[in-house]
Amino acid sequence: MTTANQNAVERYRNNFLKEVEANVEEGDMVKMCMQCGVCAGSCPLGPHWEHSPQKIFMMIRAGKREEVLSSDSMWMCTSCYNCIVRCPRQLPITHIMHGLANYAHRLGLAPKGQPTREFGTLFWNNLVKKGRVNELTLTIGHYFKDGIAAGIKTGLAMQAVGLGMVKAKRLNPMEIFGGHAVKDLKGFHAMVAKAQEIEAKKKGFTA
Numbered sequence: 700m701t702t703a704n705q706n707a708v709e710r711y712r713n714n715f716l717k718e719v720e721a722n723v724e725e726g727d728m729v730k731m732c733m734q735c736g737v738c739a740g741s742c743p744l745g746p747h748w749e750h751s752p753q754k755i756f757m758m759i760r761a762g763k764r765e766e767v768l769s770s771d772s773m774w775m776c777t778s779c780y781n782c783i784v785r786c787p788r789q790l791p792i793t794h795i796m797h798g799l800a801n802y803a804h805r806l807g808l809a810p811k812g813q814p815t816r817e818f819g820t821l822f823w824n825n826l827v828k829k830g831r832v833n834e835l836t837l838t839i840g841h842y843f844k845d846g847i848a849a850g851i852k853t854g855l856a857m858q859a860v861g862l863g864m865v866k867a868k869r870l871n872p873m874e875i876f877g878g879h880a881v882k883d884l885k886g887f888h889a890m891v892a893k894a895q896e897i898e899a900k901k902k903g904f905t906a
C-alpha cells in the first residue's frame with residue numbers, strides 16, 4: 700500500500716465510534732442504526748434541533764467527534780420514548796442521547812450555557828448535599844442564576860405560584876435552613892464518591 704493510501708485509510712479509521720462504544724451508555728448499539736430516518740421523523744422536537752438522532756448516529760460513524768460532543772441536540776431530548784418504540788432496529792435511542800450528553804459533560808465539551816445542562820448541574824449539586832432535593836433552594840438557585848436583578852424579577856413574577864405551592868404544602872419555607880436529608884447521609888456520600896471515582900477512571904479514555 701502506498702503512503703498516500705495508508706494515510707487515507709488512517710483518516711477513515713473511526714476511533715470515535717469505538718470511543719462511544721466504550722464510554723457511552725448503550726453506545727455499542729450505534730452501529731446497528733440503518734439510517735432509515737424513522738426516529739428523526741418521530742421526534743416531536745427534532746425539527747427544532749441542529750441534529751436529529753439519526754444524524755447524530757451517522758456523524759458518530761463518520762468520526763465527527765467535536766461536532767457531536769459539542770452539540771446541544773442531545774441535551775434537548777425530553778425522554779418521550781417515541782423514537783424507541785418505532786425504531787425498526789430497536790436501538791435504545793433515548794438512552795444513547797442522554798449517554799452522549801453525559802459523556803460530553805464529563806469531558807468538559809458540552810456547550811456552555813445550555814439551559815438543560817445548567818439546570819441539571821444545579822439539580823445535582825442541590826441533591827448531592829443531603830440526598831434529597833431542597834425545592835426551595837433549588838428554586839432560588841434557578842431564579843438567581845443570571846444575577847440578583849433577574850432573580851428578583853422572576854421571583855416577583857412567580858410569587859402567586861410560589862404562595863400556592865406553600866399553601867398546598869408543596870414548598871416549605873423552613874427549607875431555607877437546610878431541609879431534610881436521607882437517614883444515612885454518610886453512606887450516601889460514600890456511594891456518590893465511589894460513583895465519581897468510577898466516572899473519573901472512564902474520563903481518562905483515549906481512542
Ligand code: SF4
Nearest residue numbers: 732733735736738786
Ligand atoms: S429509527 Fe433506528 S434504525 Fe432508523 S435511523 Fe433512527 S436509530 Fe437508526
Ligand code: SF4
Nearest residue numbers: 742776777779780782
Ligand atoms: S426520546 Fe428524545 S430523541 Fe426520542 S423522540 Fe423523544 S425527544 Fe426525540
